[in-house]
Amino acid sequence: YWVGLGSIASSLPVAIAACSSQTTAGDWQAVGTSAELDKTGQILAKNSPVGPVLVVGTSKNVNLTAVNPTCSHAGCTVAWQAEAKKFACPCHGSEFGVDGKVQRGPATTPLKTYAAKIEGDSVVVKPT
Numbered sequence: 001y002w003v004g005l006g007s008i009a010s011s012l013p014v015a016i017a018a019c020s021s022q023t024t025a026g027d028w029q030a031v032g033t034s035a036e037l038d039k040t041g042q043i044l045a046k047n048s049p050v051g052p053v054l055v056v057g058t059s060k061n062v063n064l065t066a067v068n069p070t071c072s073h074a075g076c077t078v079a080w081q082a083e084a085k086k087f088a089c090p091c092h093g094s095e096f097g098v099d100g101k102v103q104r105g106p107a108t109t110p111l112k113t114y115a116a117k118i119e120g121d122s123v124v125v126k127p128t
């Protein structure tokens with residue numbers, strides 16, 4: 001005999017999506033305070049929830065620059081050179097622009113970049 005579809009559907013278990021407070025890769029993560037950023041023009045957060053992050057700029061910048069400062073050549077930590085507006089690696093001389101792109105080798109792949117902004121008193125970043 002015949003069973004109506006409606007009765008089958010209503011007997012299926014219902015999955016309930018639970019809200020989680022755990023962070024995910026797409027979340028904004030605080031890496032420091034705007035006061036810290038303004039003091040030196042940069043924040044180096046080596047153990048942030050999204051990995052190593054170097055943010056440069058001031059809290060007045062609409063577009064902050066943020067990269068993973070791990071050199072793509074052999075893993076040294078690059079340093080920000082404010083006058084030249086680039087990241088330079090102390091190990092073998094690679095240089096990267098504010099967009100993370102290689103300007104000078106031996107590195108051949110860009111630095112990973114992050115979106116960065118000021119939120120309240122915090123500097124927050126998110127993988128791009």
Ligand code: FES
Nearest residue numbers: 071073074089092
């Ligand atoms: Fe940066 Fe070699 S590790 S240039």
